[in-house]
Amino acid sequence: MTAAPTAPAAATGPDPAPDAVPAIELRDLTRSFPGxxxxxxxxxxxxxxxxxxxxxxxxxxxxGKSTMLNILGLLDRPTVGEYRLGGVLTGTLTEDQRAAxxxxxxxxxxxxxxxxxxxTVLENVLLPMLYSGTPRAQREPRAREALQRVGLDHRVDxxxxxxxxxxxxxxxxxxxxxxxxxxxxxxxxxxxxxxATSGEIMALFExxxxxxxxxxVITHDEGVARRASRRIRLADGRVSPAA
Numbered sequence: 695m696t697a698a699p700t701a702p703a704a705a706t707g708p709d710p711a712p713d714a715v716p717a718i719e720l721r722d723l724t725r726s727f728p729g730x731x732x733x734x735x736x737x738x739x740x741x742x743x744x745x746x747x748x749x750x751x752x753x754x755x756x757x758g759k760s761t762m763l764n765i766l767g768l769l770d771r772p773t774v775g776e777y778r779l780g781g782v783l784t785g786t787l788t789e790d791q792r793a794a795x796x797x798x799x800x801x802x803x804x805x806x807x808x809x810x811x812x813x814t815v816l817e818n819v820l821l822p823m824l825y826s827g828t829p830r831a832q833r834e835p836r837a838r839e840a841l842q843r844v845g846l847d848h849r850v851d852x853x854x855x856x857x858x859x860x861x862x863x864x865x866x867x868x869x870x871x872x873x874x875x876x877x878x879x880x881x882x883x884x885x886x887x888x889x890a891t892s893g894e895i896m897a898l899f900e901x902x903x904x905x906x907x908x909x910x911v912i913t914h915d916e917g918v919a920r921r922a923s924r925r926i927r928l929a930d931g932r933v934s935p936a937a
Contacts, residue, residue, distance in 0.1 A: 715781040717877050717908040718743040718766065723775030725761050735761040737931040739775070743910060745876075748903040750919035751912045753928035759912050762928065763881050766910065768796045780876055797825040801870030801878040805885035807862045809854040809869075815841065816850040819869045826873040840868035844898060860891035867898060871907070878902065880911045884918055896921050 718741065725736040736758045743749050753759050764770035765777055768784060777784045779799060784792065801822075809818050819837040828836065841847045844864040854862050863883065870878055880899070884892035896918060903909045903923075911922060919925050927934040 750922035
C-alpha cells in the first residue's frame with residue numbers, strides 16, 4: 695500500500711528573511727581627498743555585511759583600509775555614495791546624531807589599546823557607557839560582566855600600566871562590548887601582541903562572534919584574516935574578488 699504524501703514538517707522557528715537588513719552596507723562609495731593631485735582612497739566600493747557575520751578586511755599599506763575604518767566607524771564621511779548602518783542612511787545624520795549612533799551601535803578595538811592610564815580597569819570599561827545611553831544602574835554590572843567574559847574580573851582595580859599587552863587588549867575588548875554594540879570594529883587588534891597572545895585575542899573574538907556579534911577586523915596579517923568567515927581584500931581603493 696502506497697503511503698500518503700507526508701505533510702511538510704512544522705517550522706521550528708521563523709524562516710530567515712531573504713531581505714534581512716544588513717548590519718553594514720556600502721553602495722558605490724568613494725572617498726576623495728583634495729590635492730593637487732586629488733587622491734581617491736576608496737573607489738566605488740560596494741560591501742555588505744550581514745548581522746552576525748565575521749569579516750576581515752585586508753590589503754597592503756595604502757589600499758584604503760584605514761579610510762574604510764574611519765567611514766565604518768562614522769569618523770569620516772564618503773565623498774560619493776552611501777553608508778547604511780542597520781538600514782539607516784548615515785549620510786543624512788547630523789554630527790550629534792552620528793556621535794549618538796556611534797556610541798550605541800559601534801564598539802572599537804585598536805592596535806594601541808587607547809586605555810586611560812590613570813583610570814582603573816573597571817573605570818575604563820565603564821566610560822563608554824556614559825555616552826551610550828546605558829541606564830546608570832546597569833553600567834557597573836555590565837562592566838563587570840564584560841570583564842569576567844574576557845577573564846579579567848580579578849583585575850578590576852588595576853591600572854592599565856600594570857597589565858601585560860594581552861591583558862590591556864582584553865580590557866579594550868571588554869570596553870567595546872560592554873555597551874552591547876551592533877558591530878565591533880577591530881583595527882589591527884593583534885599588531886602589538888606576540889603570536890601566542892594574538893591567538894588568545896582572536897579566540898576571544900570567535901567566542902563573541904559565536905554569541906551573535908557582528909565583527910569586522912581590519913588587518914594586514916593573513917593569519918588573522920583567515921580566521922574570519924569571509925575576507926574582503928582592498929587594493930588601490932577597490933574591492934578585489936573575495937578570497
